Amino acid sequence: MLSEDKLQKIKEFTSTLSREELIWLNGYIAGQAGALQGGLPSSGTPAALNKKITLAYGTETGNSKKLATQLAGIAKKKGIGVKLAGLDQYRFTDLAKEEYFFVVISTQGEGEPPLLAKKFYDQLHEQAVELKKMKFGVLALGDTSYAQFCKTGEDIDARLEALGAHRMLPLKKCDVDYEEDSLHWIDNVATVLQTSVGSVPAVVAPLVEDKKPAGKKHYNGIIVTNINLNDRGSNKETYHVEISTDEDLDYLPGDALGLIPANCDAAVEEIIALTGVDPELQIQTAKVKAPVRELLKKHLNILYPLKSTIKQYAAITGYEIPEELRLSIPDLLKKYPIKAAAAFEEVIKILTPQAPRLYSISSAPGSHGLGRYI
Ligand SMILES: Cc1cc2nc3c(=O)[nH]c(=O)nc-3n(C[C@H](O)[C@H](O)[C@H](O)COP(=O)(O)O)c2cc1C
Known part of the structure; x- marks a missing residue:
């Protein structure tokens, strides 16, 4: 042509x-x-x-x-x-x-x-x-x-x-x-x-290669300061939280920070006592296989179960539980007790994973310095 x-x-x-x-x-x-x-x-x-x-x-x-x-x-x-x-x-x-x-x-x-x-x-x-x-x-x-x-x-x-x-x-x-x-x-x-020309788009494969998943880096931390910045009488709660970590942090502005909270020991031990489940028993959940105590402590959402989790709990235990009821797992177990430890092993499998709370980092290590503090 x-x-x-x-x-x-x-x-x-x-x-x-x-x-x-x-x-x-x-x-x-x-x-x-x-x-x-x-x-x-x-x-x-x-x-x-x-x-x-x-x-x-x-x-x-x-x-x-x-x-x-x-x-x-x-x-x-x-x-x-x-x-x-x-x-x-x-x-x-x-x-x-x-x-x-x-x-x-x-x-x-x-x-x-x-x-x-x-x-x-x-x-x-x-x-x-x-x-x-x-x-x-x-x-x-x-x-x-x-x-x-x-x-x-x-x-x-x-x-x-x-x-x-x-x-x-x-x-x-x-x-x-x-x-x-x-x-x-x-x-x-x-x-x-x-x-794409006029109304006829050309189908193209993505032109920018997708990256390999970025390696996530995990740090252990403890909260050393937690202050509500709002004045007395305010109906808002905005917290200044300082976390000290077990090794130096490596980050850049724009990095994503996910806080993965661990559940408190008191709630974990209460669940174990209420159900009689063996805390060392290894159970496979959707994401991890670990002993019951570790699953309850680190991996599962035991304090804010979803509506659908409560519905599944009702199906496993045979109780009629009102749809709008939102209780933590320890409170649910007290109100609607599990009759056998084996039934609780089923309940563990329906608990959702502990979700990270996500933040994006705006401070630069260049001005704050690298350290064991965020
Ligand atoms: C309670 C809760 C449930 C979630 N469920 C799912 C899920 O089923 N599948 C999924 O891929 N991500 C799930 N996510 C992760 C969110 O999709 C993710 O955090 C997303 O970045 C939130 O975007 P948004 O702030 O625009 O809603 C869930 C997050 C939360 C807090």
Whole structure:
């Protein structure tokens, strides 16, 4: 189709380009072709610059919202128009009109959508809306210590496709250290937007390689200071907490910090006494195999069991327990005693993992110094 002369010139020119420059050029040429096809004057800009996306987030503890806001800023800097939308506010009737729809969403409970996104999630699964016009991508936040890792993201990704939407890039599932993966994801979003011409998107594999899971470093720590910063009479509680660790900390601003609390000995020993379970008995749970005492101390959520855990407890023990009742496991055992230690071994298997409490580090070791203190 091209004359020998033109082809030769292109070969000579492209041989000087890096992979990133070739990807940019690919988008640029696609944009030029798209403009010609529509009879529009050429704008001379890469295709992604003409695209407007909706970036919707579903969050419970704020991570997805914070992340989506950050990713929207990055996308805008790349020249992409972004409408940022919380799924709690999203008008479901707008969905069929969306052309480029990207979702950042977490999973909560035991594989459930965040409370604020539940209405959207239910509508999406219950209504047979046609999404032929839509191209989409999903970034799922989760935690691999849960059995249903990133379930909500998986559900939304699968449902959008089932409703006729075109997946522009594969579902990305992120563990608690999601920062780096999500930056790759937004780069990939920009790349696929550049390579999509008019209404026909090119399906491309992610162009930025996903990293290997970052090695998590564990430190043991004890709380040495815990002060409520709010004044007497305030109905808020904001704590200044200092933790001393058993070895020097190595961190950078932006690193994720997960606090994995251990349960108090009194609650653990109370459970053992109330059930008569052998504390040295090894039990395999969804994630770990360890002696009962260690599971109760370090690995399982015994103080704030989920509604679904209480429901399963009722099924194992045969009690009728009101749905709204929220008790710790020791209190539950006192009100609804277990009749045999073997039944408690079943209960251990339904307890959810102890979830880390996540924070992102903003201080720099350069100004605070490395040490055994955070
Ligand atoms: C009570 C609770 C339950 C959770 N359940 C799951 C789960 O079933 N699957 C999963 O992958 N992650 C689960 N997570 C982890 C969250 O998805 C993860 O912390 C995410 O970053 C939270 O994002 P958000 O702040 O936007 O809600 C759970 C977290 C909490 C606190």
